[in-house]
Amino acid sequence: MKLENRVAVITGGGRGIGRSISLALAEAGADIVIAARTLAPAKKVAQEVEALGRRCLALQVDVSNYFSVQQAVETIVSSFGRIDILVNNAGGSARGKMSLFCDSEPDTWNEVIGTNLIGVFHTCRAVINGMLEQGAGSIINIGSVAGMIGLPSQADYSAAKGAVIAFSKALAKESVKQGVRVNCVSPGPIKSEAGRSIPPEMRKNLAVQALIDSTGYSEFGDPDDIAKLVTFLASEDAKFITGQNYPVCGLMNLGLNVSISG
Numbered sequence: 001m002k003l004e005n006r007v008a009v010i011t012g013g014g015r016g017i018g019r020s021i022s023l024a025l026a027e028a029g030a031d032i033v034i035a036a037r038t039l040a041p042a043k044k045v046a047q048e049v050e051a052l053g054r055r056c057l058a059l060q061v062d063v064s065n066y067f068s069v070q071q072a073v074e075t076i077v078s079s080f081g082r083i084d085i086l087v088n089n090a091g092g093s094a095r096g097k098m099s100l101f102c103d104s105e106p107d108t109w110n111e112v113i114g115t116n117l118i119g120v121f122h123t124c125r126a127v128i129n130g131m132l133e134q135g136a137g138s139i140i141n142i143g144s145v146a147g148m149i150g151l152p153s154q155a156d157y158s159a160a161k162g163a164v165i166a167f168s169k170a171l172a173k174e175s176v177k178q179g180v181r182v183n184c185v186s187p188g189p190i191k192s193e194a195g196r197s198i199p200p201e202m203r204k205n206l207a208v209q210a211l212i213d214s215t216g217y218s219e220f221g222d223p224d225d226i227a228k229l230v231t232f233l234a235s236e237d238a239k240f241i242t243g244q245n246y247p248v249c250g251l252m253n254l255g256l257n258v259s260i261s262g
């Protein structure tokens, strides 16, 4: 198996895309740590991982709090000895508080930036020295197509994810000589819990149909579409790939997709 004897940490792995990534990495042979804000769903996913024959630890972590992240990394290293793969998946837009930027509030920006960007700084800072010392590691940051094209009513989220993509490139350049790779995977609309829980009135506001249409497909993507690419990037098959950002969004990042006739 491609990831045998590897230790992978997935933030926000208790549901949605993070759950799929946790299971896919376990299927590829890795032992798994699920670092999640809410412990109960993380423990449920841990049972699913263990049923695949892998070790799994579920830890309660708030990625926006550096102390919480540092404590978790200490626990992981004392239990597993090392961290080979870090998937920064925890995040999301300000659900329930999405608005045009002209109506937005600093508290919301701080929350969105705190989880989606500073959270990634926290986990990367807490694991990077261990990876540099061991001369190997793969960090995969979950960005968003919003961070590539900018989405209305999600200016703060678009900014945070755009910064995650740029940060990944910078950290890749700093770490390549020591064998540490850093890449980004940027989903378009995906059928995760977050995607499913958008209420009907919000769907109308967000023009969800327009979002789907912009992909060229007739459906949202599946969490497994993200998990498969993450598994590849985590493996030695991707040893010559670092500092890259991979959109998984159909055609959404390419702009207008309509035929004009006449």
Ligand SMILES: NC(=O)c1ccc[n+]([C@@H]2O[C@H](COP(=O)([O-])OP(=O)(O)OC[C@H]3O[C@@H](n4cnc5c(N)ncnc54)[C@H](O)[C@@H]3O)[C@@H](O)[C@H]2O)c1
Binding pocket: 011, 012, 013, 014, 015, 016, 017, 018, 035, 036, 037, 038, 061, 062, 063, 064, 088, 089, 090, 091, 092, 093, 115, 119, 142, 143, 144, 145, 186, 187, 188, 189, 190, 191, 192, 193, 194, 195
């Ligand atoms: N679903 C989509 O359509 C979509 C599109 C583009 C990007 N993404 C990105 O993919 C990632 C996963 O999204 P999802 O759709 O599965 O979302 P989700 O809301 O279903 O899951 C996100 C997970 O992150 C956890 N989390 C949030 N804040 C946290 C914090 N401060 N500390 C620790 N854990 C925290 C949540 O508890 C949850 O388990 C996110 O980074 C999101 O921005 C999702």
